[in-house]
Amino acid sequence: MNDVAVALVFWPVGALMLLTALYVFITSSMARAGLLLLAALALESILFIALASEYLGTLMLLMMSAEMVIMVFFMVMFMPDPGGLMGMDMTHDKRRSIAAAVVLSVALSAVAVATDWPARVLPPDAPDVRALGFEIMGRSMFSFLFAATAILFTMVGGILVAKQGGRYAR
Amino acid sequence: MSDFAPLAVMLIAGFGALALACVEQVVAGARPSPVRIARDAVLSLREPIARPQSYDGWLFHLAPALLLLSAIAALAMVPWAPGFRGIEVESGAIVFAAALAYVTPAVFMAGWGSGRPLAVVGAFRFLALMLGYAMPIAMITTAVAAPAGSLAPAAIVEVQHAVPMALVQPYSLALWLPAVMAVALLAPFDVATAPGELGGAGVFSRYTGLEAALVALARRVLLLAVAGMTAALFLGGWHGPLLPDALWMALKTLAVGAGLLWAGRVFPRVENDRLVAFAWTFAVPASIGAIALAGLTTLLFYR
Numbered sequence: 001m002n003d004v005a006v007a008l009v010f011w012p013v014g015a016l017m018l019l020t021a022l023y024v025f026i027t028s029s030m031a032r033a034g035l036l037l038l039a040a041l042a043l044e045s046i047l048f049i050a051l052a053s054e055y056l057g058t059l060m061l062l063m064m065s066a067e068m069v070i071m072v073f074f075m076v077m078f079m080p081d082p083g084g085l086m087g088m089d090m091t092h093d094k095r096r097s098i099a100a101a102v103v104l105s106v107a108l109s110a111v112a113v114a115t116d117w118p119a120r121v122l123p124p125d126a127p128d129v130r131a132l133g134f135e136i137m138g139r140s141m142f143s144f145l146f147a148a149t150a151i152l153f154t155m156v157g158g159i160l161v162a163k164q165g166g167r168y169a170r
Numbered sequence: 171m172s173d174f175a176p177l178a179v180m181l182i183a184g185f186g187a188l189a190l191a192c193v194e195q196v197v198a199g200a201r202p203s204p205v206r207i208a209r210d211a212v213l214s215l216r217e218p219i220a221r222p223q224s225y226d227g228w229l230f231h232l233a234p235a236l237l238l239l240s241a242i243a244a245l246a247m248v249p250w251a252p253g254f255r256g257i258e259v260e261s262g263a264i265v266f267a268a269a270l271a272y273v274t275p276a277v278f279m280a281g282w283g284s285g286r287p288l289a290v291v292g293a294f295r296f297l298a299l300m301l302g303y304a305m306p307i308a309m310i311t312t313a314v315a316a317p318a319g320s321l322a323p324a325a326i327v328e329v330q331h332a333v334p335m336a337l338v339q340p341y342s343l344a345l346w347l348p349a350v351m352a353v354a355l356l357a358p359f360d361v362a363t364a365p366g367e368l369g370g371a372g373v374f375s376r377y378t379g380l381e382a383a384l385v386a387l388a389r390r391v392l393l394l395a396v397a398g399m400t401a402a403l404f405l406g407g408w409h410g411p412l413l414p415d416a417l418w419m420a421l422k423t424l425a426v427g428a429g430l431l432w433a434g435r436v437f438p439r440v441e442n443d444r445l446v447a448f449a450w451t452f453a454v455p456a457s458i459g460a461i462a463l464a465g466l467t468t469l470l471f472y473r
Contacts, residue, residue, distance in 0.1 A: 058268050
């Protein structure tokens with residue numbers, strides 16, 4: 001894709017992403033908040049795809065859908081006002097949290113703008129890319145696999161622990 | 171990939187959905203009649219769009235579009251012939267799984283947005299179901315991609331030129347089929363719509379007019395996508411003697427579609443918690459085993 005096409009995707013999608021992210025905090029319905037967060041993260045993955053990071057973007061699309069659906073599931077289950085119909089305010093300590101959010105986002109944006117990003121763009125077959133690929137798929141693979149297995153067993157174990165007794169015990 | 175590939179995918183979606191609707195009629199014991207399907211569609215389009223008495227009506231109205239979008243995105247990844255491999259993406263099989271992952275929010279939006287208790291029940295049933303069944307889809311995709319060494323569906327078809335994957339990894343197929351049936355809202359996994367059980371008040375029951383037609387189309391396109399991908403990943407895709415490549419692929423897709431619909435008429439719907447329990451206690455661990463076995467098979471026979 002050429003630069004114009006990338007810009008045509010990047011700016012509108014980026015704006016929409018920020019808008020949906022903002023609405024996550026404005027709405028008081030748990031279902032809407034979860035789905036808007038999903039929309040924001042899906043749009044972010046489209047930004048990744050537009051910036052030629054296809055695999056990462058697709059993977060984010062896949063993961064975020066599942067994760068945000070889980071979030072909707074549990075938020076609706078646990079929150080006292082899941083539909084946002086009772087006018088319950090979900091925010092606390094507003095003045096300080098707004099101040100913290102503004103300071104933090106200004107600081108992070110400043111870092112993004114002020115950082116001296118490398119101007120060199122590597123071609124996909126550069127030796128650096130190759131070395132990185134071998135590192136990730138070779139020596140580092142064992143730790144990745146170990147982490148993945150640990151997470152999985154934690155999940156399965158968590159379900160097993162949660163399942164003991166309770167209303168639906170069989 | 172030609173510039174007309176998206177248009178071709180749209181045409182395949184339209185005609186394929188029509189063909190599968192005819193297959194549906196045959197499986198239900200009626201005579202296939204495209205005319206009746208067209209007439210039903212026209213009748214449906216004449217109705218006005220229903221506005222639900224719901225605070226989240228906009229979710230309700232967005233859901234059919236999202237459902238159709240994810241179905242078509244999934245369909246776009248299916249390779250139909252050596253000359254037409256769908257929209258070619260390096261990691262097409264993962265894109266397929268990612269597209270199917272958006273069926274869950276779409277169904278949830280439909281049920282939640284319609285603001286009816288039983289539709290919300292259907293929506294939550296589907297969420298619970300898909301939390302378990304989305305995992306085998308992605309994991310089995312990895313297992314069948316291992317022999318090809320590529321996540322491009324066309325490459326996975328190429329590697330099956332001698333032996334179809336269904337014979338190399340029958341266990342993967344056995345784990346894949348329930349998962350794709352669940353995501354395509356097919357009986358006996360149709361706990362979200364559950365005609366006859368939720369009293370005709372499933373997640374899609376409030377849709378009328380254009381939106382009902384969109385939902386009906388999206389469900390057929392979804393079936394077409396999963397049937398096509400099953401044919402490509404497990405049944406050797408376009409490989410076959412005598413007949414032209416694309417015809418083989420079309421026949422296999424229709425056969426898989428008919429088989430999935432037939433299974434829905436033969437097997438009874440079971441309780442949601444049993445389906446979820448099957449997913450978490452059997453399908454997910456078995457899928458990990460399938461990945462390990464696929465790795466072994468790849469090392470032994472494909473390298």
